[in-house]
Amino acid sequence: MGYKKIKKDQLKTLFNELSKDCSLFVPSGSKGYVGFDPWDGNSADFTEWYRNTTIPPKALFFPPVEAMLRFRKGEAGYEIEELLPNGRPQIVFGVRPCDARALKITDTLFSDTYRDPYYLTRRENATIVGLACNEPCDTCFCTSLDISPGESQDVDLLCSDIGDELLMEAVSDKGEDLLSKMSGLSEASGEEESKAKQLGDSAKEKITRQIDTSGLLDKMRSSFENREYWEDVSRKCMSCGICTYVCPTCHCFDICDENNKKDGKRVRNWDSCKFPLFTRMPMENPRHEKWRRIRQRYHHKFEYFQMNFETIACTGCGRCIRECPVNVDVTEIIGGIQAL
Amino acid sequence: MENRLKEEAGKLLKEGKVDYIVGYGKGTVNLRTSPLITNKEEDLEGLVINPFIANNLSRYPVELKGRVGIVVKGCDSRSLTSLMQDKKVKREDLIIFGVPCEGVVDLKKLAGQIGAEIDRVTDAEKEGENLTLQVDGSKKTIPFRDVIFDKCYGCEHPTPLEYDMLLGSEVAPNLDIEKSLERIKELEGMDAQERWNYWKEQFSKCIRCYGCRNVCPACFCERCFVDVNMPQWVATYATWQDNLTFQLIRTLHVAGRCSDCGECERACPVGIPLRSLQRKMVEEVKDLFGHEVGIDKDAPPVFSHYEATDPDEFMK
Numbered sequence: 001m002g003y004k005k006i007k008k009d010q011l012k013t014l015f016n017e018l019s020k021d022c023s024l025f026v027p028s029g030s031k032g033y034v035g036f037d038p039w040d041g042n043s044a045d046f047t048e049w050y051r052n053t054t055i056p057p058k059a060l061f062f063p064p065v066e067a068m069l070r071f072r073k074g075e076a077g078y079e080i081e082e083l084l085p086n087g088r089p090q091i092v093f094g095v096r097p098c099d100a101r102a103l104k105i106t107d108t109l110f111s112d113t114y115r116d117p118y119y120l121t122r123r124e125n126a127t128i129v130g131l132a133c134n135e136p137c138d139t140c141f142c143t144s145l146d147i148s149p150g151e152s153q154d155v156d157l158l159c160s161d162i163g164d165e166l167l168m169e170a171v172s173d174k175g176e177d178l179l180s181k182m183s184g185l186s187e188a189s190g191e192e193e194s195k196a197k198q199l200g201d202s203a204k205e206k207i208t209r210q211i212d213t214s215g216l217l218d219k220m221r222s223s224f225e226n227r228e229y230w231e232d233v234s235r236k237c238m239s240c241g242i243c244t245y246v247c248p249t250c251h252c253f254d255i256c257d258e259n260n261k262k263d264g265k266r267v268r269n270w271d272s273c274k275f276p277l278f279t280r281m282p283m284e285n286p287r288h289e290k291w292r293r294i295r296q297r298y299h300h301k302f303e304y305f306q307m308n309f310e311t312i313a314c315t316g317c318g319r320c321i322r323e324c325p326v327n328v329d330v331t332e333i334i335g336g337i338q339a340l
Numbered sequence: 341m342e343n344r345l346k347e348e349a350g351k352l353l354k355e356g357k358v359d360y361i362v363g364y365g366k367g368t369v370n371l372r373t374s375p376l377i378t379n380k381e382e383d384l385e386g387l388v389i390n391p392f393i394a395n396n397l398s399r400y401p402v403e404l405k406g407r408v409g410i411v412v413k414g415c416d417s418r419s420l421t422s423l424m425q426d427k428k429v430k431r432e433d434l435i436i437f438g439v440p441c442e443g444v445v446d447l448k449k450l451a452g453q454i455g456a457e458i459d460r461v462t463d464a465e466k467e468g469e470n471l472t473l474q475v476d477g478s479k480k481t482i483p484f485r486d487v488i489f490d491k492c493y494g495c496e497h498p499t500p501l502e503y504d505m506l507l508g509s510e511v512a513p514n515l516d517i518e519k520s521l522e523r524i525k526e527l528e529g530m531d532a533q534e535r536w537n538y539w540k541e542q543f544s545k546c547i548r549c550y551g552c553r554n555v556c557p558a559c560f561c562e563r564c565f566v567d568v569n570m571p572q573w574v575a576t577y578a579t580w581q582d583n584l585t586f587q588l589i590r591t592l593h594v595a596g597r598c599s600d601c602g603e604c605e606r607a608c609p610v611g612i613p614l615r616s617l618q619r620k621m622v623e624e625v626k627d628l629f630g631h632e633v634g635i636d637k638d639a640p641p642v643f644s645h646y647e648a649t650d651p652d653e654f655m656k
Contacts, residue, residue: 032611065577138459236375240554269577277567325607327367327374
């Protein structure tokens with residue numbers, strides 16, 4: 001199937017149509033930060049200002065808080081009602097290539113030995129419409145992790161912004177299906193295809209920040225006992241959870257029971273290895289000092305996850321660099337390990 | 341200023357008068373600075389002082405073991421003094437470098453002013469009353485006062501009150517209280533229902549990353565009440581009600597300690613206007629107890645002692 005295109009001023013009509021049968025999420029800045037919000041029928045002008053969201057799309061599949069089950073004390077014991085997502089189809093429009101890769105990464109985790117029905121139900125019912133980056137941020141370093149700002153095999157459908165129009169290309173069957181249902185599209189010319197490619201190439205060139213992943217696994221291992229290094233790089237960290245919560249691949253959670261005498265619910269919520277109380281409930285946080293917690297975060301991403309799932313759990317989206325109040329920079333930390 | 345700091349900080353480390361220097365270094369992102377905390381002389385070359393030194397560093401000496409040489413602006417110095425009052429740091433363990441401050445650039449405001457994101461700005465320098473920028477390769481000049489944090493318009497002590505060495509000459513307050521309180525006045529202008537809805541909406545965004553709490557020098561509890569689970573005071577997960585409860589209790593806990601440094605609001609990744617709450621509390625504490633934060637290091641913390649003249653209308 002070839003490339004299609006749609007005029008940007010037709011996006012609103014398209015979104016109104018798509019949102020009839022499913023939940024449609026688009027980038028929005030209406031709340032004072034950029035996130036994926038349900039389409040509200042108002043403005044589809046995000047293509048003019050949107051670079052990436054603050055809260056990654058993982059929040060749509062692995063929400064900050066979700067009730068897993070409800071329980072009630074009945075006469076014959078506890079009655080349990082599982083609260084699985086309703087399975088309504090959803091479309092997420094405007095996912096950047098780094099975040100699309102991040103979803104693939106969290107997919108491997110949530111569908112491993114234990115298949116997580118909450119995450120997977122939402123994922124299986126979702127179609128990811130990617131949007132190639134023309135203007136990466138100065139904090140982006142996706143190219144170091146085999147991701148290209150202008151292309152993606154991790155989405156169902158990929159859009160490229162070529163000016164007044166979005167070029168669309170189906171990547172998966174789901175994407176093809178969605179494309180065939182869209183109205184208001186026209187065929188794109190070969191010239192427009194090459195324009196999209198050029199924009200992608202120039203976006204790639206704009207990315208200057210990088211990490212060197214060659215031999216990193218061994219370097220990570222040998223850095224583990226280097227207490228001085230970890231103490232040095234963690235000194236300024238404030239131990240908040242911002243980097244983990246804005247990270248598209250961080251996936252740690254806590255589970256707690258809210259008990260009101262006879263009934264209650266089991267809730268899971270995001271948790272962060274940066275918190276001193278992390279894992280306190282099941283046993284004890286073995287990482288009492290801050291530097292051990294910082295070390296854990298980078299080792300998890302660049303060593304353990306790679307050992308378990310053969311991929312680094314970082315996509316170079318740069319959110320942790322942008323949002324950190326004290327400018328802890330992952331590229332600096334990995335660079336430092338490579339230089340040890 | 342920078343050179344003098346490097347020189348003096350170097351002496352302190354060399355002579356073993358301090359174990360660490362806590363100052364600002366160049367950030368890894370355009371315009372941003374980053375805390376520079378080191379015990380190595382060779383790192384001191386990276387120290388900077390410029391209108392982008394946003395962080396309040398006064399929290400670090402509480403955590404670091406040993407004696408510390410620290411760089412503070414006006415608001416930071418008052419946080420540090422407040423920490424002395426609460427006996428979290430000892431004055432004799434500190435060598436304080438005071439930076440007279442004409443205001444710190446709010447990067448979000450700056451982005452709004454130039455109509456471009458901050459990473460388009462490759463260079464920025466304060467020249468007199470203006471900030472001269474290189475945006476996408478071309479020069480742009482904007483009035484400096486238009487892009488500083490709201491808190492800076494209300495700063496009565498831009499020159500640190502407590503220091504061992506002042507880097508540069510004293511800066512007189514350049515107040516525009518109204519501008520500093522604009523957001524608060526807006527909130528006060530709402531009726532109760534409207535205001536309730538406003539905060540409900542704001543706290544629905546909170547993801548409980550605890551950025552606000554963790555950057556706050558007045559939040560020094562070893563175990564925050566939200567992390568206590570027997571009994572559980574608020575849910576560990578984010579609901580707007582518990583997020584609001586968390587923040588209101590935090591606001592009360594830091595009352596009389598908050599120097600209006602604005603770090604809570606700057607840290608918040610989802611843009612909750614937290615400073616409105618904190619600054620309002622600064623006003624309340626001033627009205628009720630005539631207490632201004634961080635003025636006198638020997639005075640007891642306002643909420644840890646009682647004066648017969650303290651207002652007690654709430655009991656009547």
